[in-house]
Amino acid sequence: MTALEVRNLHKRYGHHVAVNDVSFAVEEGEIFGIIGPNGAGKTTTVECIAGLRKPDSGSISVLGIDPAKGRAEVRERLGVQLQESSFPDAIKVAEALELYSSFYRDPADWRELMERVGLTQKRNAHYKALSGGQKQRLSIALALVGNPKVAILDELTTGLDPQARRDTWSLIERVRDTGVTILLVTHFMDEAERLSDRIAVIDGGRVAAVDTPAGLIAQASAVQQVRFRMRQPLDKGVLTELPDVTDVEITEGRWLVTGRGQLLSSVAGALARAQVVAEDLRVDQRNLDDAFAAFTGRTPEAREPSERRGD
Ligand SMILES: Nc1ncnc2c1ncn2[C@@H]1O[C@H](COP(=O)(O)OP(=O)(O)OP(=O)(O)O)[C@@H](O)[C@H]1O
Numbered sequence: 001m002t003a004l005e006v007r008n009l010h011k012r013y014g015h016h017v018a019v020n021d022v023s024f025a026v027e028e029g030e031i032f033g034i035i036g037p038n039g040a041g042k043t044t045t046v047e048c049i050a051g052l053r054k055p056d057s058g059s060i061s062v063l064g065i066d067p068a069k070g071r072a073e074v075r076e077r078l079g080v081q082l083q084e085s086s087f088p089d090a091i092k093v094a095e096a097l098e099l100y101s102s103f104y105r106d107p108a109d110w111r112e113l114m115e116r117v118g119l120t121q122k123r124n125a126h127y128k129a130l131s132g133g134q135k136q137r138l139s140i141a142l143a144l145v146g147n148p149k150v151a152i153l154d155e156l157t158t159g160l161d162p163q164a165r166r167d168t169w170s171l172i173e174r175v176r177d178t179g180v181t182i183l184l185v186t187h188f189m190d191e192a193e194r195l196s197d198r199i200a201v202i203d204g205g206r207v208a209a210v211d212t213p214a215g216l217i218a219q220a221s222a223v224q225q226v227r228f229r230m231r232q233p234l235d236k237g238v239l240t241e242l243p244d245v246t247d248v249e250i251t252e253g254r255w256l257v258t259g260r261g262q263l264l265s266s267v268a269g270a271l272a273r274a275q276v277v278a279e280d281l282r283v284d285q286r287n288l289d290d291a292f293a294a295f296t297g298r299t300p301e302a303r304e305p306s307e308r309r310g311d
Contacts, residue, residue: 002061003028003150003181004049009058011044018044020205022058026150026198031172031182033196033213035189035288037298041205042185046152049183050080063149076105079148079180081139081156089128093119093138096127097145104146117141117171133164137171144175151175154185169194189288189300199288201295208295213288220294221286224263228255228278238274242266 004026011019019041026032034042047053049060051067051074060067067074087096097114101107114120117137122130130138136157143151156172157165165188172195176182186192192199193213201208201216209216223246230253239248244266245259255278257267264283271278292300 001028002026003030003063004032004183005059005061006045006049007059009045009048009060010056011041011048011053012056017205019048019055022202022205022207024200024207024210026181026183028149028181029176029179030197031176031184031195033192033199034183034185034202035187035192035199035292035300036202036208037296037300040202040296042202043154045202046080046154046183046185050078050152051075052080076146077149079143079146079151081143081151081153087127087138089126091127092124093127093130094123096138097141100142101145106147108145108147110141110145113141113145116174118167132159133161133167136160136164136168140168140171140175144180148180150181150183152183152185156184156186157188157191165191187300189292193288201292203296209291216291216295217286217288220291222260223258224260224286225284226257226259226264226267226281227284228281229253230255230276230278232276234271234274234276238270239267242270 002025006025007023009019009022010017022041022045034045036042044053048055049062049067051071054068062074063077065073065077094114097110101110114123117140119134119137119141122134127135127138136159140153140156143153153172157168160168169191172182172184184192184195196213198210198212199216200210209219211219236248236250239245239257242259244261244263245257247258249256257263259266268281289300292298
């Protein structure tokens with residue numbers, strides 16, 4: 001069943017088109033990632049889904065409800081952790097959870113949730129005294145305190161150390177295992193690849209691709225590269241004349257062969273026929289960073305969230 005559907009979404013700020021005809025659907029129980037360069041329109045899209053911004057045109061359905069019309073109903077079913085959530089410094093962990101749970105008709109047991117995100121020991125700590133990871137876990141707990149069917153997580157692990165990131169990922173996987181559908185906006189390719197069942201790449205306000213992480217990588221891997229070292233002399237033409245090869249570069253005995261199709265076996269066969277021995281022969285493994293670069297023409301960067309402007 002479809003938990004979330006965005007169709008032909010358009011949103012502009014003044015003359016600037018932030019979201020330009022975005023469509024995608026998220027199935028119930030999925031973790032659906034959204035990746036894209038800075039300013040691609042990711043946050044604007046999720047803010048429209050959360051009912052925090054009004055789309056100029058297009059339709060959004062959250063569990064069958066239009067967030068622009070049924071804001072209260074959507075609020076009951078949708079948990080939102082947006083970028084840079086901040087709370088009063090003096091509020092205590094348990095107080096924040098109890099307060100937020102009072103906003104919902106059918107909230108989760110906030111004490112159990114506090115335990116689940118590992119903050120029970122910190123129940124009486126003030127917000128300002130929490131570490132970055134603890135603040136992050138509190139904001140995740142607050143996104144889940146209303147017992148949502150769908151949760152939106154934006155910049156889930158920005159600013160966290162590697163261990164805290166891995167802990168947060170495990171937490172999100174456990175949340176998904178309880179049946180919550182998750183929309184995850186992230187700048188981190190490892191995070192998107194590890195957590196997402198499917199990913200939308202958004203670029204310039206448009207969806208450039210939607211697929212599983214492996215599917216995106218495969219789409220981007222049409223171009224392959226084989227590297228090796230070789231001490232013996234070899235005419236470059238032995239490789240450039242192969243139909244699968246598009247380019248051959250040689251730098252101080254290091255060969256880099258670019259091509260497509262059955263590149264590795266073509267190259268290995270040609271080297272064997274020429275009776276030369278290649279050392280350290282390897283195929284470059286493609287990952288989601290390469291897919292991101294292929295779809296957006298840019299390299300993903302790990303960064304702190306940009307300064308955001310008010311509406
Ligand atoms: N309140 C606003 N007023 C005017 N322009 C805005 C506003 N919010 C966002 N924009 C612009 O709209 C475009 C899309 O921004 P959005 O925040 O949705 O992108 P994003 O993909 O989430 O970016 P980032 O990865 O940097 O958070 C950007 O060019 C941004 O500068």
